[in-house]
Amino acid sequence: MFSVFLFIVLFAATAAGCSDKPGIDATEIRIGYQKFGIMSILKARGTLDSQLKSRGIRVKWIQFPAGPQLLEALNAGSIDIGETGNTPPIFAQAADAPLVYFGAGLPRPEAEAIVVPKDSPIHDIRQLKGKKVALNKGSNVHYLLVKALEKEGLQYKDIKPVYLPPADAKAAFIRKSVDAWVIWDPYYADAQTDLGVRTLTNAKGYTSNRSYYFAAKSYARQNQDVIKIILDELDKSADWFNKNPRQTVGLLSKQIGMDFEPVNIAIHRADYGVVPINESIIRDQQQIANTFLQIGLIPKPIDIRDVIWNKN
The missing domain is CATH 3.40.190.10 (Periplasmic binding protein-like II)
Structure with a gap:
């Protein structure tokens, strides 16, 4: 905070x-x-x-x-x-x-998402509790993360936000020094093609983006x-x-x-x-x-x- x-x-x-x-x-x-x-x-x-x-x-x-x-x-x-x-x-x-x-x-809700590595044990938003989540501080994905957590009965303080710009967040994600990444296009599409990430959710139903x-x-x-x-x-x-x-x-x-x-x-x-x-x-x-x-x-x-x- x-x-x-x-x-x-x-x-x-x-x-x-x-x-x-x-x-x-x-x-x-x-x-x-x-x-x-x-x-x-x-x-x-x-x-x-x-x-x-x-x-x-x-x-x-x-x-x-x-x-x-x-x-x-x-x-x-x-x-x-x-x-x-x-x-x-x-x-x-x-x-x-x-x-x-x-x-x-x-509106472009499909163009931002919360993603995890393809081999991650995390399969739903509830499992982000206590986990490190990378995002660009103050960016459009900030609200997606807040609302996705809220829907599952979690608060923002229940996760450990790690504030990084996209390039640094990708590096941290590859090293697995963070557990999840909240990101937008074209970085989201790049993560899908380059890293084979698994999407927990996009912004549909949460925000218009x-x-x-x-x-x-x-x-x-x-x-x-x-x-x-x-x-x-x-x-x-x-x-x-x-x-x-x-x-x-x-x-x-x-x-x-x-x-x-x-x-x-x-x-x-x-x-x-x-x-x-x-x-x-x-x-x-x-x-x-x-x-x-x-x-x-x-x-x-x-x-x-x-x-x-x-x-x-």
């Missing part, structure tokens, strides 16, 4: 130290992305770069290993736009990060037209993504340095799209925030409506 609070404290300290952030550069937009998702495809296709170049704006793409690191960068003023899963913004908002949601992806699109508040306030262009290009890329899966796999596997097969598996788990933040989505995110407050993972209540772009 201490390490989660340390994460919140460090995030908040970063915010406190960012009062002298430089002004927004109107000629450049800095976009944070991860190895997988529509934002990554948007980068690979280059269509946003072309659109904004015609308006005199350069696009600087910055890759992050996971959502918490991406939102820490947004909090510190190092990026203007980013995409993460559903849980990182809860921790970020609780730490007063200056972010706003401006779009959401479609949507992606979310964020902007720094100051950037969104001053660049509404650019945000609308980004939304339009994300929507076009999602449509292209769904209609051209094989080309998408080729682009992504080359861009992220991962073999074709795991990327292919990840691509075909779900359809992709971009939708506005609606009442149902707000309720979903608020439920995550309320759950994390109740079990002590965030230090104060938050209202998701406070950080929705153009909610009126």
